[in-house]
Amino acid sequence: MAPSDQSPTDTLTAAPGGTVEFPDNRLLIDLCGAYDANLAQIEKALEVQIVRRGNQLVVMGEPHAQTDAMRVLHALYARLEGGRVVESADVDRELRMGPFEETTGPQDGDQLEMPIGSRIEIQTRKKSVEPRTDAQKAYVQSLFQNELAFGIGPAGTGKTYLAVAVGVSMFLTGQVDKIILSRPAVEAGERLGFLPGDMKDKVDPYMQPLYDALGDFLPGKQLARLFEEKQIEIAPLAFMRGRTLSNAFVVLDEAQNATSMQMKMFLTRLGEGSRMVITGDRTQVDLPRGVSSGLADAERLLKTIPKISFNYFTSKDVVRHPLVAAIIEAYEAETPPG
Structure with a gap:
C-alpha cells in the first residue's frame, strides 16, 4: 500500500x-x-x-x-x-469526461462554484452521485446556483435523477425544509376513474419514477417517515393549485405534458427560500392534438430572464443502456425539421 x-x-x-x-x-x-x-x-x-x-x-x-x-x-x-x-x-x-480536480459539493449552505475541470459529487444518505457528462455537470451546477432551472432533453440523460439527488442533498444539509416532486398525470381525466382504489392508488403509477429515484438516495424507513411527516411529497401537477411552496426543493417532471396554463400555475407557486426544477423532453409530448406544451411556452417566454437557467441534453448524454442512445438518434434522424 x-x-x-x-x-x-x-x-x-x-x-x-x-x-x-x-x-x-x-x-x-x-x-x-x-x-x-x-x-x-x-x-x-x-x-x-x-x-x-x-x-x-x-x-x-x-x-x-x-x-x-x-x-x-x-x-x-x-x-x-x-x-x-x-x-x-x-x-x-x-x-x-476529461481530467478532474477533486471538488466536493457545497457545504453548510454555500453555493456551488466550480472551476473548469472540477468534479461534482452529490452526497445522499445511501450513495454519492456524480455527473457522467459535461452537460450533466453544468446542469447540477445550475441546480445549486439558480432558484429556477430547466433540464430539457431525451429520456435517459439523468435530468430527473440528478434533480432529485440535489434535492435530497439540499434537504439533508438543511438548505430546504421539504422536497416536493410533481408530474402531470396526462390521463388523469376519465381513464383514472376506471382504475381501482382511492386517488393515491390512481395516481401512484404516474409517480413511480419519482419514488424509484428517492429510494436510491434515502433508506426505506427514513423515506417512509419523511412521507408521513409531509417533509417529502409526491403529487400530480393538478394538486399544486393554490399552494405557495416556500423553503422547498420542487421538481416538475415530464413538464412537456403540462399545458401552458398548468405551467404558469406551477411556476407562480415559487416561494421564499425555494428552488424549482423543471424537466422535460420536447419530443415526447402526450397532450391532445392542438394543445400546446407549457414547456415550449416557458422556454420561449423565460429564456431572457436572469437567474433562470436552461440546460440541454442530447443523445450523447444518455447514461442508460447504449442502445437507448442509438434509438434516440434513429428517431431524431427520422423527425422532419421544424
Missing part, C-alpha cells in the same frame, strides 16, 4: 510503451473488475488492448487512445485509493 501522504499520481509509475505499474495489487483487482469487465469496457470504448502482467497494465493502441486509456486507469485507481468503489458507471464517466 502506498504511504498515505502521497497523492494518487505519486503512487503510479509509467514506463515507455503504455505500461503502468500499480503498487497495491488488491486495488488493481478492483480496478480490473470481475472477469476484467472494467478493462473490457475501456478497451471497447477506446479501441485499445490492455494486458495485465503482475501488478502492471500494458496499454496497446494508437498513441492518443493509449494516452486516454492511461488517464482513465489513473483516475479509477485514484478513486479506489480514496476508499471509493469502481463500477461500470464510474468507468463510463471517466471515459466521457
